[in-house]
Amino acid sequence: MVDRANKPKTLVSTPGLPPQAIVTFSDDNSRVRAELPTGESVEVLLHGATVISWKDAAGDEKLWLSEAAKLDGSKAVRGGIPVVFPVFGTAPDHEQTKTLPQHGFARTSRWEFLGKSTSEDSSSLSSPSVKLDFGLSSAAAGLDPLARERWPFAFNLIYSVTLTRDSLNTGIVVTNDGEKPFDCQVLLHTYLRVKDISSVTIEGLASTPYTDKVASTTNQTHPDPLTITAETDRVYTPSSLSAAVTVSESGVPKFRVTRDNLTDVVVWNPWTNKAAGMADFEPKDGFRQMLCVEPGSVSSWQVLEQGDAFEGAQTITLV
Numbered sequence: 621m622v623d624r625a626n627k628p629k630t631l632v633s634t635p636g637l638p639p640q641a642i643v644t645f646s647d648d649n650s651r652v653r654a655e656l657p658t659g660e661s662v663e664v665l666l667h668g669a670t671v672i673s674w675k676d677a678a679g680d681e682k683l684w685l686s687e688a689a690k691l692d693g694s695k696a697v698r699g700g701i702p703v704v705f706p707v708f709g710t711a712p713d714h715e716q717t718k719t720l721p722q723h724g725f726a727r728t729s730r731w732e733f734l735g736k737s738t739s740e741d742s743s744s745l746s747s748p749s750v751k752l753d754f755g756l757s758s759a760a761a762g763l764d765p766l767a768r769e770r771w772p773f774a775f776n777l778i779y780s781v782t783l784t785r786d787s788l789n790t791g792i793v794v795t796n797d798g799e800k801p802f803d804c805q806v807l808l809h810t811y812l813r814v815k816d817i818s819s820v821t822i823e824g825l826a827s828t829p830y831t832d833k834v835a836s837t838t839n840q841t842h843p844d845p846l847t848i849t850a851e852t853d854r855v856y857t858p859s860s861l862s863a864a865v866t867v868s869e870s871g872v873p874k875f876r877v878t879r880d881n882l883t884d885v886v887v888w889n890p891w892t893n894k895a896a897g898m899a900d901f902e903p904k905d906g907f908r909q910m911l912c913v914e915p916g917s918v919s920s921w922q923v924l925e926q927g928d929a930f931e932g933a934q935t936i937t938l939v
């Protein structure tokens with residue numbers, strides 16, 4: 621636990637030991653940044669535990685963040701990796717979550733920074749890593765008041781963000797800490813940054829059934845890699861977790877997304893009209909530089925009884 625009142629600005633730096641990741645808080649305590657000795661970095665806003673930046677050693681940003689994204693806690697962040705919990709979209713027919721706002725309350729709550737771990741032995745110097753842990757529970761001061769009012773369950777969330785030289789892993793553990801069982805959905809709403817959406821192909825989803833939220837159709841498939849040429853909003857339900865999703869640009873693989881226990885993959889691009897309609901989406905043609913590939917557990921509900929836990933994660937590897 622970090623004592624914010626007396627916190628040192630730099631949390632990790634031990635003289636005499638091999639160089640390790642440096643973890644710092646912003647001056648206003650709104651965000652945590654970790655940088656590997658090799659230069660890669662990640663930045664996480666406590667609001668939503670939203671990853672808002674992931675850069676390689678050359679300083680190239682891998683995530684898309686809207687220039688008009690609200691980072692002051694007044695709304696969910698448009699870009700980066702918002703955490704969706706306990707409902708994906710809205711669920712008017714689902715008794716427990718029907719009054720919750722779109723995508724739930726995890727992305728609009730202030731999480732607590734629980735601490736970091738780094739690879740410290742010299743054998744790991746060639747593959748340094750840093751893990752940042754964040755927590756949110758039903759008892760937390762930072763919980764969105766809407767949650768307490770509309771979702772009266774005792775829960776605990778731990779969200780871990782792990783940076784290595786060539787990957788970012790984000791994983792969540794949901795625990796039911798109360799007597800009442802609850803249903804939940806989880807999704808990691810990742811906005812990948814691309815140079816030009818017209819040169820992007822997405823492999824790994826061919827022949828995979830999907831629900832098309834734009835066309836309002838279910839159980840569709842396509843035979844070839846996916847390209848994005850219009851508004852796209854699909855929930856794919858791959859039969860196997862081992863199917864990686866690879867995002868290529870001009871035929872060159874750029875990101876490989878693998879999933880741990882997250883059975884579904886949402887692909888979203890708002891395109892011209894939807895982007896124009898979102899006040900926090902800037903620049904308006906920014907949809908050409910982004911693609912959301914969102915691993916989740918959203919096509920059904922995880923039912924957690926007292927003491928049960930659900931764990932899910934994604935790894936995005938630079939290829």
Ligand SMILES: O=P(O)(O)OC[C@H]1O[C@H](O)[C@H](O)[C@@H](O)[C@@H]1O
Nearest residue numbers: 722723833853854886887888912
């Ligand atoms: O605008 P938001 O609440 O952040 O949602 C952004 C998008 O999230 C997901 O990708 C959904 O599938 C979309 O239907 C939704 O439009």
